[in-house]
Amino acid sequence: MTAGRRTRLRADERRAQLVSLGVEMLATRTLDELSVEDLAEQAGISRGLLFHYFRNKAEFHLEVVRAAATDLLERTRPDAEWPVEQALARSLAAYVDYVTANRLGYLALVRGAVSGDQDVRAVFDATRTTLTDRVLASLSELDVPVEPITRLAVRGWVAFTEEVTVSWLGAPESAVDREGLLALLVRGLPVLVFGAAVWTPQ
Amino acid sequence: MTAGRRTRLRADERRAQLVSLGVEMLATRTLDELSVEDLAEQAGISRGLLFHYFRNKAEFHLEVVRAAATDLLERTRPDAEWPVEQALARSLAAYVDYVTANRLGYLALVRGAVSGDQDVRAVFDATRTTLTDRVLASLSELDVPVEPITRLAVRGWVAFTEEVTVSWLGAPESAVDREGLLALLVRGLPVLVFGAAVWTPQ
Numbered sequence: 001m002t003a004g005r006r007t008r009l010r011a012d013e014r015r016a017q018l019v020s021l022g023v024e025m026l027a028t029r030t031l032d033e034l035s036v037e038d039l040a041e042q043a044g045i046s047r048g049l050l051f052h053y054f055r056n057k058a059e060f061h062l063e064v065v066r067a068a069a070t071d072l073l074e075r076t077r078p079d080a081e082w083p084v085e086q087a088l089a090r091s092l093a094a095y096v097d098y099v100t101a102n103r104l105g106y107l108a109l110v111r112g113a114v115s116g117d118q119d120v121r122a123v124f125d126a127t128r129t130t131l132t133d134r135v136l137a138s139l140s141e142l143d144v145p146v147e148p149i150t151r152l153a154v155r156g157w158v159a160f161t162e163e164v165t166v167s168w169l170g171a172p173e174s175a176v177d178r179e180g181l182l183a184l185l186v187r188g189l190p191v192l193v194f195g196a197a198v199w200t201p202q
Numbered sequence: 203m204t205a206g207r208r209t210r211l212r213a214d215e216r217r218a219q220l221v222s223l224g225v226e227m228l229a230t231r232t233l234d235e236l237s238v239e240d241l242a243e244q245a246g247i248s249r250g251l252l253f254h255y256f257r258n259k260a261e262f263h264l265e266v267v268r269a270a271a272t273d274l275l276e277r278t279r280p281d282a283e284w285p286v287e288q289a290l291a292r293s294l295a296a297y298v299d300y301v302t303a304n305r306l307g308y309l310a311l312v313r314g315a316v317s318g319d320q321d322v323r324a325v326f327d328a329t330r331t332t333l334t335d336r337v338l339a340s341l342s343e344l345d346v347p348v349e350p351i352t353r354l355a356v357r358g359w360v361a362f363t364e365e366v367t368v369s370w371l372g373a374p375e376s377a378v379d380r381e382g383l384l385a386l387l388v389r390g391l392p393v394l395v396f397g398a399a400v401w402t403p404q
Binding site for chain 2: 148149151152153155156157158159160161162163164167168171175176180181184188191192194
């Protein structure tokens with residue numbers, strides 16, 4: 001792509017392109033390490049021009065996190081063509097593969113280690129809520145009654161899935177393989193929800 | 203306590219007293235809201251004198267978080283006089299009650315919403331690791347084999363417990379009672395560990 005073509009991109013296209021580049025860069029660095037200087041260099045534009053598209057570093061980071069969350073949710077959307085159980089298992093496999101491919105950025109998001117930014121946390125919480133709602137919708141399709149305690153159990157299972165996946169990424173490669181990890185995650189949901197159903201208070 | 207007695211306190215005692223006061227104040231405000239000004243006022247000393255004990259606000263916050271984590275771990279230590287299963291159930295009840303009593307401070311810690319501070323996160327991660335190790339020690343006592351996947355499952359269960367408890371605190375009071383919550387948490391552990399054992403990869 002030449003400088004001539006580049007300048008003809010519309011501002012919103014250019015902005016989206018910069019955000020995509022930022023998401024790609026998260027694969028190999030944390031959000032904290034995602035500097036405006038590096039991005040400008042990768043995009044072949046000046047630091048000053050970058051601030052034409054984003055008010056400040058916080059706004060750029062927030063847009064990158066939003067895009068990454070949207071990306072994660074799209075790649076893990078359950079496929080309605082499959083029976084519910086298989087759709088869930090496939091969605092979990094997509095989740096593990098996405099997180100594996102975008103390790104540092106995902107670690108940064110989940111651990112919350114690099115951001116005291118309330119807006120970034122809000123994106124993360126909304127993502128967790130969407131994942132919870134998807135599972136609850138799947139349970140409804142399976143005629144599992146969704147009580148308040150079921151919602152708690154599923155939200156907890158989403159946190160379980162995040163923590164197990166992040167710990168797995170940080171553990172020695174040979175300890176547990178991808179299939180073992182997926183089995184633990186898939187198996188975890190019904191046992192937790194079943195536990196919840198058994199123990200619903202009177 | 204008079205100003206006369208107060209000045210006779212040794213510096214390290216005074217420091218510990220200020221940290222304790224900070225932990226108490228976390229019951230009703232977030233870490234972010236725990237200002238040095240409020241603390242000085244509550245302690246009846248000047249803001250300037252406070253910085254005689256702590257280099258800056260970050261150091262004070264870190265000490266408060268460390269003290270809160272130590273407090274949580276002490277209150278939830280499994281009692282060796284009880285059989286392992288009951289000791290675990292009692293420990294979980296102590297955890298839920300501690301979190302309920304120190305709601306805002308605990309929410310702030312778990313959500314990581316208010317701190318980009320790496321040291322604060324490290325305290326949080328170390329606390330989670332201690333809780334995981336305690337459960338693994340209990341499993342060993344019960345002759346449950348502790349495989350790498352068991353460690354993942356238990357670490358995930360700790361995250362499950364945190365998320366479920368925090369969500370429960372934020373939910374309408376009548377939805378799930380304390381007993382229902384405890385049952386969900388207690389029930390979750392063996393089923394996850396059983397799931398992990400069943401699915402240990404070959």
